[in-house]
Amino acid sequence: MPKQFQCRFPDCNASYARKEHLNRHAAQHMRQRSFACPTCGNAFGRSDTLRRHIRQNHGISDPVSRIRACDSCRALKARCDGGSPCRECSRRQIACSLSGTSPTLAPTSSREEKEKRAIAMYWSVFHPRWPFVHQASFQNYEEGPLLVQSIVAIGLWATGEQSARSAALQLHKVLGSALLEQRDKWECPHLDRVSEFSPWPIPTFQAIVLYILFALISKGTATIGFDLKPSLPDAEMDLLASLVTTCRHLGMFHYPTILAQYSNDHVKAYIWIGVEEIKRFNLALFKLCRSIAPSEGRCRLAPTELQFPLPTGERLWSAVTSADWHAEAAKEGSNLDKTRGPDEPWISESAELVRCIDPESGFV
Secondary structure (H helix, E strand, O other), X not given: OOOOEEOOOOOOOOEEOOHXXXXXXXXXXXXXXXXXXXXXXXXXXXXXXXXXXXXXXXXXXXXXXXXXXXXXHHHHOOOOOOOOOOHHHHHHOOOOOOOOOOOOOOOOOHHHHHHHHHHHHHHHXXXXXXXXXXXXXXXXXXXXXXXXXXXXXHHHHXXXXXXXXXXXXXXXXXXXXXXHHOHHHHOOOOHHHHHHOOOOOHHHHHHHHHHHHHHHHHOOOOEEOOOOOEEOOHHHHHHHHHHHHHHHHHOOOEHHHHHOOOOOOOOHHHHHHHHHHHHHHHHHXXXXXXXXXXXXXXXXXXXXXXXXXOOOOHHHXXXXXXXXXXXXXXXXXXXXXXXXXXXXXXXXXXXXXXXHHOXXXXXX
């Protein structure tokens, strides 16, 4: 059998006949990259390589010591600043294993301010065109790290500043490696694994779509085909194809299966946000697949597969703050119960699909 799965890491010529073997091999690369840049997050296998990177890319000549992660950050796979206590544990209001071992850092850093600015740029510039992440309930540092960092990358790019765009490209590379390393946690290549994904990892799925959209926006690797549609490189195309297959196997395009993710015991507002977010994610995924040049049909998502009603409550969905959302929710009243049954025809039976994915409309 030909070994068709090639390792993407530089200076590595390994290839495998099965994708799971390649993923296991790639995870070894990631474990070896234990020296992370405190400025951009890029990781390296050797400390001298990290120092050279910092000198050449960030203009810092002082020696960089390796930061020891606390037990909680290591378990959560969160970035630890090595403080006493670390900033992440302080934010979560949990005990930090590093307490008393190093000086406490200031609660706010310039990096955090840059990230906040980038997230604000994402909501103001990018979100109106691709509104599939719910803004009013989004908490900057309480969401999945992959989703937050994918939002930060797009926000940095949206500033138009050269330094910010360079940082966005570096962050995009880190995200790609993380998505590859964690593939076993989000990919459902076979129907016999469906039971492992409860609840669905929606933030990770959203991060993958944003990761691929960034590849197209930054034009770092995408090319234009004869049909004037962008064509993704094989690695990104494979990632998108895996996402489409995973969503299909989980039943994410089928309304009864979407509703089965929630019970009647859940708060109505929680159910409404969750169901609407899945609907709008599905439409964003369909729009993305439709806008690129397909490769061997691997990323094709047919309109007939979209077996759920149109998104509803545009004013409610578009509320910016939590207070705005609750004010609009009070006006909706019993309309929040509409998620418990399809009162309208499914998109696959409707003529409204084009309006749903038109960027000038109120939908995705």
